[in-house]
Amino acid sequence: MLTAPLLLLIALCLLSGLSLVSPAVARHVPLGVAVAGAGFALLGIVALVAPDPVVWTLPFGPPGLPVRLALDGLSAWFLMLVGLVALAAGLGAPAAAPRRMQAALPLFLAGMVMTLLAADAATLLAGFEAMSLASFILVVGGQDSTDLRLAARRYLMFAALSVACLVPALGLMAAGAGDLGFAALRRAPPEGLVAACVMALVLVGAGSKAGLWPLHVWLPPAHAAAPAHVSALMSAAMTKVAAYVLARLLLDLAGPAQPLWFGVPLLVLGIVSAVAGALRANLEEDAKRLLACSTIENLGLILAAFGLALCFRAADLSAFAAMAAGAGLLLALAHAMFKTALFLAAGAVLQAAGSRRLDALGGLIHRMPWTAALALVGVLAAAGLPPLSGFAAEWLLLQGLLGAWRVGDLAFQLLGIAALAGAGLAVALGAAAMLRLFAMVFLGRPRTPRAAGALEAPAPLRAALLLTGFVTLLVGLFPGGFLALGAPALALLVRREADAGALALAAPEQAAHYAPLLAVGLLLAAGLLVRALIRRAGAPALVRGPAWDCGFAAPPPDLPFGDPATQPSAAGLAQPLRRMLGQPLLVVTEVVTMAPPGSPAPARLEAGFADPLESLALPALATARDRLAAGLDRLRDLTLRQALMLPFGALVALLALVAWLEAR
Amino acid sequence: MSALLTQALHIALMLALAPLLVGLVRFLKARMQGRQGPHPLQPWRNLAKLVRKRPVLAEGASWISRAAPYAGFAAALAAASLVPSFARGMAFAAMADLLLLAGLLALGRAAIVLAGHDVGTAFGGLGAAREMSFATFAEPALLLAAATFAILAGTTAIEGILAAIQEGGLGLRISLGLAALAMMAVAIAENARIPVDNPATHLELTMVHEAMILEASGRHLALWEAAAALRLTLWLALLAALFLPFGMAPPGLAPLGWLVGLGIFALKMLALALALAAFESAIAKMRVFRVPEFLGAAMLLGLLAALLLFVSTRLA
Numbered sequence: 001m002l003t004a005p006l007l008l009l010i011a012l013c014l015l016s017g018l019s020l021v022s023p024a025v026a027r028h029v030p031l032g033v034a035v036a037g038a039g040f041a042l043l044g045i046v047a048l049v050a051p052d053p054v055v056w057t058l059p060f061g062p063p064g065l066p067v068r069l070a071l072d073g074l075s076a077w078f079l080m081l082v083g084l085v086a087l088a089a090g091l092g093a094p095a096a097a098p099r100r101m102q103a104a105l106p107l108f109l110a111g112m113v114m115t116l117l118a119a120d121a122a123t124l125l126a127g128f129e130a131m132s133l134a135s136f137i138l139v140v141g142g143q144d145s146t147d148l149r150l151a152a153r154r155y156l157m158f159a160a161l162s163v164a165c166l167v168p169a170l171g172l173m174a175a176g177a178g179d180l181g182f183a184a185l186r187r188a189p190p191e192g193l194v195a196a197c198v199m200a201l202v203l204v205g206a207g208s209k210a211g212l213w214p215l216h217v218w219l220p221p222a223h224a225a226a227p228a229h230v231s232a233l234m235s236a237a238m239t240k241v242a243a244y245v246l247a248r249l250l251l252d253l254a255g256p257a258q259p260l261w262f263g264v265p266l267l268v269l270g271i272v273s274a275v276a277g278a279l280r281a282n283l284e285e286d287a288k289r290l291l292a293c294s295t296i297e298n299l300g301l302i303l304a305a306f307g308l309a310l311c312f313r314a315a316d317l318s319a320f321a322a323m324a325a326g327a328g329l330l331l332a333l334a335h336a337m338f339k340t341a342l343f344l345a346a347g348a349v350l351q352a353a354g355s356r357r358l359d360a361l362g363g364l365i366h367r368m369p370w371t372a373a374l375a376l377v378g379v380l381a382a383a384g385l386p387p388l389s390g391f392a393a394e395w396l397l398l399q400g401l402l403g404a405w406r407v408g409d410l411a412f413q414l415l416g417i418a419a420l421a422g423a424g425l426a427v428a429l430g431a432a433a434m435l436r437l438f439a440m441v442f443l444g445r446p447r448t449p450r451a452a453g454a455l456e457a458p459a460p461l462r463a464a465l466l467l468t469g470f471v472t473l474l475v476g477l478f479p480g481g482f483l484a485l486g487a488p489a490l491a492l493l494v495r496r497e498a499d500a501g502a503l504a505l506a507a508p509e510q511a512a513h514y515a516p517l518l519a520v521g522l523l524l525a526a527g528l529l530v531r532a533l534i535r536r537a538g539a540p541a542l543v544r545g546p547a548w549d550c551g552f553a554a555p556p557p558d559l560p561f562g563d564p565a566t567q568p569s570a571a572g573l574a575q576p577l578r579r580m581l582g583q584p585l586l587v588v589t590e591v592v593t594m595a596p597p598g599s600p601a602p603a604r605l606e607a608g609f610a611d612p613l614e615s616l617a618l619p620a621l622a623t624a625r626d627r628l629a630a631g632l633d634r635l636r637d638l639t640l641r642q643a644l645m646l647p648f649g650a651l652v653a654l655l656a657l658v659a660w661l662e663a664r
Numbered sequence: 665m666s667a668l669l670t671q672a673l674h675i676a677l678m679l680a681l682a683p684l685l686v687g688l689v690r691f692l693k694a695r696m697q698g699r700q701g702p703h704p705l706q707p708w709r710n711l712a713k714l715v716r717k718r719p720v721l722a723e724g725a726s727w728i729s730r731a732a733p734y735a736g737f738a739a740a741l742a743a744a745s746l747v748p749s750f751a752r753g754m755a756f757a758a759m760a761d762l763l764l765l766a767g768l769l770a771l772g773r774a775a776i777v778l779a780g781h782d783v784g785t786a787f788g789g790l791g792a793a794r795e796m797s798f799a800t801f802a803e804p805a806l807l808l809a810a811a812t813f814a815i816l817a818g819t820t821a822i823e824g825i826l827a828a829i830q831e832g833g834l835g836l837r838i839s840l841g842l843a844a845l846a847m848m849a850v851a852i853a854e855n856a857r858i859p860v861d862n863p864a865t866h867l868e869l870t871m872v873h874e875a876m877i878l879e880a881s882g883r884h885l886a887l888w889e890a891a892a893a894l895r896l897t898l899w900l901a902l903l904a905a906l907f908l909p910f911g912m913a914p915p916g917l918a919p920l921g922w923l924v925g926l927g928i929f930a931l932k933m934l935a936l937a938l939a940l941a942a943f944e945s946a947i948a949k950m951r952v953f954r955v956p957e958f959l960g961a962a963m964l965l966g967l968l969a970a971l972l973l974f975v976s977t978r979l980a
Binding site: 362363365366380383384385386391395398399402403405410413414417418420421422423424425427428429431432435436438439443444445507512513514515518519522523524526527529530531534537538539540541542543544545546547548549550552562566567568572573574575576577579580581 | 715716717718719720721722723724725726727728730734735737738739741742745756758759761763764767768770771774777778781782783784785786787789790792793794796797799800801802803804806807808810811814815819820821824878879882883887952953956963966967970971973974975978
């Protein structure tokens, strides 16, 4: 069972090496990544259908730390997801790219897959690091600019932070178990204070990779800077790998005997991320930054679902725990698909219309009908509308939150209700952001000549969009079937399967059902019925005429697409939400500058926003780092006696600590 | 079989009643304000006229402008077919869930918002942005109201809630009253009624719903207006079903019970239409940026309803 993924991993590494040597190979790297992705997706599905819990111990690795691999249910679910994203991203990637990027692309995929296949802590960390470093090369790899360098540096800092937290977390878990293998870790779950430390470290370590608030500041610039197919891989697949690490460590390895509070930080931070990310997505004026912020939102919802599953499990509500964990898995799959589609579409738009700025686009539905229609599928799924995948997953999550009161604790009941309101807010904000994106890019009139002359995306990219659209529709129509497919993963997460038929989702004990096929049938029947009625009424054919626009005069001939100022701008569409919700989570500014009386100069309105974590917290952190560096600099000027005393003192202190720990 | 029959009758009733209800509210409002007012059947006549008229499509319009009215109407009709009116036990009762209802309403909203953006006019975008920002407050408020039912009846399925009510398990509770207030506020916002929006105006700066369909004409406009009327009807029917839960015919074939249920349903709708007309006549439209306070109050009421439930279950 593991032979095939291992061979694919080796092939990816070979592809990476050869692409550095031969330009002919480098041209075919995206194709290779797509083929490998298809292979991984198939293997994931096969492993979900026929789980095979064997662990392979490979005869290499550091002494005493053999590499152990396994493909269990949880790994298989995420392997399927990463494989599908890699297939679509490989299809949508341009063949020509700088060579270091072509070499890093297969390594990136290999790193993610290695993280998923790892069956011991060291291999997991090695895969995670390979993934981080390869994606760093991919972020830097584009054209050189100050923005890019800033984004790459910030990305690297957060990657370092995440490994600096994951290593001690895994160390703490392994210390109790005496071995790095997952089987041993599972037998010795952390307790009490150690569990709290593990929880905090994993939250920072995996959470910063997943873009959990307040560790999300690297995400929007990095996703905006990278090429579209890399953004798709990072946003749709890499953040999911981080979510996988989180689920693996906190839900699977930390064991089912954790108390109720264990899931609360995850739930709270997840909901806060969802709201903050969705709100920011409504204000962003760059298509890819907007999509990156929506990734923060969706990852927040996924992690909140996992946190909720932890809480339900602690309260012995295993049916609800299965529903919440199932919501997390479905959300992950749904988000992986529609976000890949949207990033690829944003890349196609950048290629065709020359800009990512919403204010430079518009009207592309006429020039790029295929891209627009397929992006619309992604947008509607991301907006959480029935009958697409986003709604099915969010339905499960909201049903889970609606059942949170069943956990008897009053404080948790209050938290559950607040989380429900927050999730509702995030979902509605996400819908607003997605519709705004589609409207600014594809609807209305072109805002620049370049957008008016855009060309349709190339055929492979359309094929990739077709694939993601198809899976989005499939997940939306058969969410119960996908949940049944994910049963081995759920068995690891909550030791139980979710209640679902093949055609419908069900909330346990709540007697609520969601049957997407019936909903689609109802919608289609209603639409066709009214269409037939109107046909029968003998309605005359359409005519075209100038837009009414409340009687605005036609624009002069030098403005072929009308007066651009009469079309809403990105900042204009954001204005209601910026004023209503902007202030607590973000710092919003609106400055009106009036010309002095008598002057013919126009009045100006300048509106913008800043993320306080970016504009306040990061500079403060940088100052602290400089001060720390300056303080450490003084160590160089120590006298010989002091320089000898320092390590000796440290040694004595450490020995005392060990003695104290032994005595306990 | 009887379930299918009830369902078909219900859908026919909703379709027939929707424009009439809009006309009735307008008529009642006019009389309360001392005007003659148009005949209550006027919306029906308007629809019949609009369907026969030749639609004019703006030059920059894409297929979105042509497909969206059908999508919006289908979403409204699908939602309306899920909310029981005169009898319980309809064929679609198994899928009638408050979350799906919210999803279908959101689908209709997405259709109208996309249509508003499609031509690229200033008012369309303005209305669309406002509509989406109101929805960000209305949706959590609706969820919190649904949470009250999820706690009291243990389900968000409308049929399950009705069953729990008829068994008498819920009784008269303060929480239900608070949830009713929250849901009414959401209904007012969702249907673009005063004080959130003025359904009678074409004054550009105050309109939200009308601004998005400025470019629609002929059958497209008819579909948008019919969808809006259906939405108003389904919200009033939902409020009637959840908070005035008496007089509904039981599941099964019961022609006499249906007649009685129909009569009682008509009375409930009349009462709600009167209340809506009186409320709209008595209150002034509020500034756009005060709407969050209005819907925020609804959210707080929903939160309070759930809190009271938690505390009361502890005291009991």
